[in-house]
Amino acid sequence: MSSLKFEAAVTEILPRSRNVKSFRFKRPEGFDFKAGQYIVVTIAVQGEDVSKPFSLSSSPTEEGHIEFTKKLTGHVFSNALDSLEVGDVMMISGPYGKMSFEGEHERIALLSGGIGITPMRSICKYCTDMGLDTDVILICSDRSEEDMVFQAELDEMICQNHGLHVFQTLTRASDAWKGTRGRINAAIIENKVPDYRDREFFICGPPAMLGSMLEMLHSIGVDDKKIKKESLTGY
Numbered sequence: 001m002s003s004l005k006f007e008a009a010v011t012e013i014l015p016r017s018r019n020v021k022s023f024r025f026k027r028p029e030g031f032d033f034k035a036g037q038y039i040v041v042t043i044a045v046q047g048e049d050v051s052k053p054f055s056l057s058s059s060p061t062e063e064g065h066i067e068f069t070k071k072l073t074g075h076v077f078s079n080a081l082d083s084l085e086v087g088d089v090m091m092i093s094g095p096y097g098k099m100s101f102e103g104e105h106e107r108i109a110l111l112s113g114g115i116g117i118t119p120m121r122s123i124c125k126y127c128t129d130m131g132l133d134t135d136v137i138l139i140c141s142d143r144s145e146e147d148m149v150f151q152a153e154l155d156e157m158i159c160q161n162h163g164l165h166v167f168q169t170l171t172r173a174s175d176a177w178k179g180t181r182g183r184i185n186a187a188i189i190e191n192k193v194p195d196y197r198d199r200e201f202f203i204c205g206p207p208a209m210l211g212s213m214l215e216m217l218h219s220i221g222v223d224d225k226k227i228k229k230e231s232l233t234g235y
């Protein structure tokens, strides 16, 4: 799959949470990608072109548009992106990345930390739209209820795809939260993914989350060959 470089105008901006927004573009002809891959986006920041990688949160099955989803950090690049409006243009190149899924495995487990949910949304949507038999367990870790993104979409996918199971854990949940608390750990994996030794794992999140997930999976005997990962370097 060769990569393309193209100019793209923003067609839609979708608020996803208090500090997360999705940016959509018309999908150019010939732009093929695999669920889980990323693009590199270039915008002008204080007069200079700055490029950053973003996972595609859209699925290859969504033919009309491509989408990336940014956590707004208040830093310079983030602010420049957040100031863009529908019709504004940026350079996009891609696709890149090896943490992708096209139905190669019967059972997969997706572990996401924060905005690391973006490629997982793409994979879940791909499996659902393609009607794949793949059994997918997605475990998302976020700070609080306000930081959860794509919940409504994932709920909709669960209704269509009986092989998709989604679990949420929160590290700073409100008192009202009745679900799991804390980071993803061995006990959560053993409980929610009892067949973890026979699954392929996909992990995406900030570097520290990725490191601790790898250590934890190795400690319970998951073979490194069964783990695909994407580190959201830059946080």
Ligand SMILES: Cc1cc2nc3c(=O)[nH]c(=O)nc-3n(C[C@H](O)[C@H](O)[C@H](O)COP(=O)(O)OP(=O)(O)OC[C@H]3O[C@@H](n4cnc5c(N)ncnc54)[C@H](O)[C@@H]3O)c2cc1C
Binding pocket: 038, 052, 053, 054, 055, 056, 068, 069, 070, 071, 072, 073, 074, 075, 076, 077, 078, 079, 097, 115, 118, 119, 230, 231, 232, 233, 234, 235
């Ligand atoms: C493969 C890949 C996929 C990714 N996918 C996503 C994704 O889907 N969604 C997403 O949101 N991110 C994703 N990222 C991370 C993304 O590329 C950015 O690095 C990240 O969003 C931080 O961007 P920013 O706007 O805060 O950048 P910047 O403004 O460049 O800030 C980057 C860092 O620099 C420091 N910094 C910047 N300005 C200041 C300042 N004024 N004072 C002090 N410190 C400062 C901060 O530590 C900050 O965290 C991905 C990264 C990789 C490698």
